[in-house]
Amino acid sequence: MPDSLPPDAHGMARDLAIADVQSTIVDVPTVRRHKLSNTSVTAQSYVLVRVRLANGAEGIGEAATLGGPRWSEESVEAMKANIDAYLAPAVLGLRADQFEAAGLRMDAAAKRNNAAKAAVETALFDAVGKTFGLPAAALLGGAVRDRVPVLWTLASGDPAQEVEEAGCKLDARLHRTFKVKVGAQDPAADMARMRHLARALEGRATLIVDANQAWDETVSARCLPQLAEMGVVLVEQPVPAWNVAGLARLRARPGTPPLLADECVFDAHDMLAVVHAAAADAVSLKLVKHAGLLGVKRVAAVAEAAGIGLYGGCLLESSVGAAAHLQVFSTLRELAWGCEHFGPQILTGEYVTEPLRFEEFHVHLPTGPGIGVAVDEDRLRHYARA
Numbered sequence: 001m002p003d004s005l006p007p008d009a010h011g012m013a014r015d016l017a018i019a020d021v022q023s024t025i026v027d028v029p030t031v032r033r034h035k036l037s038n039t040s041v042t043a044q045s046y047v048l049v050r051v052r053l054a055n056g057a058e059g060i061g062e063a064a065t066l067g068g069p070r071w072s073e074e075s076v077e078a079m080k081a082n083i084d085a086y087l088a089p090a091v092l093g094l095r096a097d098q099f100e101a102a103g104l105r106m107d108a109a110a111k112r113n114n115a116a117k118a119a120v121e122t123a124l125f126d127a128v129g130k131t132f133g134l135p136a137a138a139l140l141g142g143a144v145r146d147r148v149p150v151l152w153t154l155a156s157g158d159p160a161q162e163v164e165e166a167g168c169k170l171d172a173r174l175h176r177t178f179k180v181k182v183g184a185q186d187p188a189a190d191m192a193r194m195r196h197l198a199r200a201l202e203g204r205a206t207l208i209v210d211a212n213q214a215w216d217e218t219v220s221a222r223c224l225p226q227l228a229e230m231g232v233v234l235v236e237q238p239v240p241a242w243n244v245a246g247l248a249r250l251r252a253r254p255g256t257p258p259l260l261a262d263e264c265v266f267d268a269h270d271m272l273a274v275v276h277a278a279a280a281d282a283v284s285l286k287l288v289k290h291a292g293l294l295g296v297k298r299v300a301a302v303a304e305a306a307g308i309g310l311y312g313g314c315l316l317e318s319s320v321g322a323a324a325h326l327q328v329f330s331t332l333r334e335l336a337w338g339c340e341h342f343g344p345q346i347l348t349g350e351y352v353t354e355p356l357r358f359e360e361f362h363v364h365l366p367t368g369p370g371i372g373v374a375v376d377e378d379r380l381r382h383y384a385r386a
Ligand code: MUC
Pocket: 066, 153, 155, 181, 210, 212, 262, 313, 314, 315, 316, 340
């Protein structure tokens, strides 16, 4: 491959060489405590990656965490250290449109570190898109939709507050599907909470549940049919990520609602293992798991080939990370379960000039080149970790 492209007919500088990579830790408070089975957050932490190309174009990407290295093994501190010491040097000088080569170089420089790699790769797509005036979606096959249905997650743990919160979202026509986080308390208490929510929201909302690996197979076998009876349409990762065989056994039991694989699918090989085990009905796609936009497409392709539904997952990204997800989600031929990129709405503030648009139960694909959003420097200074 040539190291640089010739100037185009208009003499525009098209030297796509990656000249600089910077990373910044950002902390943004959330509007309320968000409780999962294994962590609880009142602020979201991100690593913002900024790349500069020789032609002057800049690109941004974001890596999200949930409660430090609790949801997965990466923390923002570790991501920043590994980007600065290993991933940035691996891609410096490379042509930014050599996305696969960048992935190969990053894989050679560091095992896993998928969220950190995703942020770097996103910034490359953004910079190349901005150079050519194209949305990242165009570089990924082209958008087939310009908005995606978006759910909201109820995770305060207080059912009265959760009914009220869901009511506000319904009234504002922002969200009508709600994902409820369970597993932070004992299963009987969660079943009572779910019954309360199902009754209060009956006929007005669709419910899904995410246990974030909290239950063992026995508890899951008891709770899953109860959730199905309450009308819950999808249950996400009830058992630990390692227990794909257990997930398959649960799926084969009568009365089990459709199952969504999350923490057990990080790459296309994991996806294939879930397919071979017949362990899931749908898979949650996330940049932090799949190491980038191309990784999302690879996992999605394996799932699609097996007839497994696609669900647009998140890790409470800001508009930067959410926009990147929407760029790739917009290119998937089927996205049966919509997405959960409500992250921008649970933050007390943002660090982009124009946050994503949420209306009529959908989040809109931003227009504009690259990932479609731009950093607001003042706001970034406000949220950047000193
Ligand atoms: C997860 O496990 O799905 C996404 C939304 C949310 O509330 O938690 C995350 C992570």
